[in-house]
Amino acid sequence: MMRIRRQRRAPSAPATVPRIDPRRHEADQEAEAVEKFGASGLPRRDPHKSNGHRLRGELRTARSTTRIEPIEPLPAAPQWIALADDVSWIVVVSLSEEPWPDAERELLGAARKVADEIGGGVVMVRVGVQDPAADFGQIGADRAILLPLTTDPDVLARHVVAVMERFKGRHVFFGEGGADADVARRTAILLGERPATSLHLLSAERATLQEAGGRTEVSRPLPRVATLAQGRFEAHEGSIAREGRRIDLKFDETTPGVRDLGIVTSSQFDAPLGEARFIVSAGDGVTNWDAFRGVTEALGGTIAGSRQVVDAGHLPRHRQVGASGTLVEARCYLAFGISGAPQHLQGVQRCRYVIAINTDLHAAMVKRADLAIIADAQQVMPALARLAGGPANV
DSSP, X not given: OOOOXXXXXXXXXXXXXXXXXXXXXXXXXXXXXXXXXXXXSSOOOOGGGOOSOOOSSSOOOTTSOOOOOXXXXXXOOOOEEOOOTTSOEEEEEEOOSSSSOHHHHHHHHHHHHHHHHHTOEEEEEEESOOOTTOOGGGGTOSEEEEEOOOOXXXXXHHHHHHHHHHHTOSEEEEESSHXXXXXXXXXXXXXXOOOEEEEEEEOSSEEEEEETTTTEEEEEEOXXXXXXOTTSSOOOOOSSEEOOEEOOOOOOOOOOOOOXXXXXXXXXXXXXXXXXXXXXXXXXXXXOHHHHHHHHHHHTOEEEEOHHHHHTTSSOGGGXXXXXXXXXXXXXXXXXXXXXXXXXXXXXXXXXXXXXXXXXXXXXXXXXXXXXXXXOHHHHHHHHXXXXXXXXXX
């Protein structure tokens, strides 16, 4: 009898596990899985069949745009700096009739630099044209005082002193030139201060000025009253403006009485060499000093000398003419017994006329002179004094 052998079948896989047909290509299976479950491996969800949970706003799909309502900006706070009244103050005085000239901006820039170094403020005193709409804070002033227009420099100087007393001003700056410089010097006299003029460098501690025709620099502590050279300082360019508050002060407009004291004869004998118009100078060739002083007084000149004379002690150091002394610009320079060293010739190169008295025909001073007398100075000086109406015993 023939038996039929039955083949056993493997138990079927659970219904939750999808069957994989080994005969299908692997690429087709992978594409089918992506289509069914997505690239992330998570089953896809139909957004139209969601359970009702929604995000706030209008976020819908990746292809939808997000709408954000604009927020109105808050009003900006005022961008300026205000100072209390008890700080150190730098006073700036301007007599310009032009609104905001370059020289005035330079004054304010220099004052602003010093005030920032000491943690203080700037008081702007303006004389002349008054613009009611002028913004003093934009150019660096914390306080502003407008003075009535007047041509009396003494009245203006007293007004400036009143401002200095009101604010307890530490320094006051003027421009070097014209009426500004005149009022500056009168203000210094009223305050009992020694001013510094034509400053071209300054800080809260030091001031630098030029002397001897701009060839010599002198540094000194910054005084209370100073004039500033034009074109040496930069205007204030701060990004934040200052307060620029206007202050009204009452000033006394009366002018003190003036008394005529008559004509006073002044002597140019000891006048500063930088201001002298007629200079009588001595060199090594002078041995009779009484005659030299007599002829200088008889001619109405200003006494001076060479370096050799000063080094010998015949004249003080501030009477020395030359590159290492004072560069003079006299209308006439009368030289007794001066050979003419190069440094001395540098000191007299701006003189209009030079007269030389010397025994050496080939001396450098004789070559430089417009008029020369070849003779001994000791003989020429008494004779010249007598011709000028000097004392008979000279």
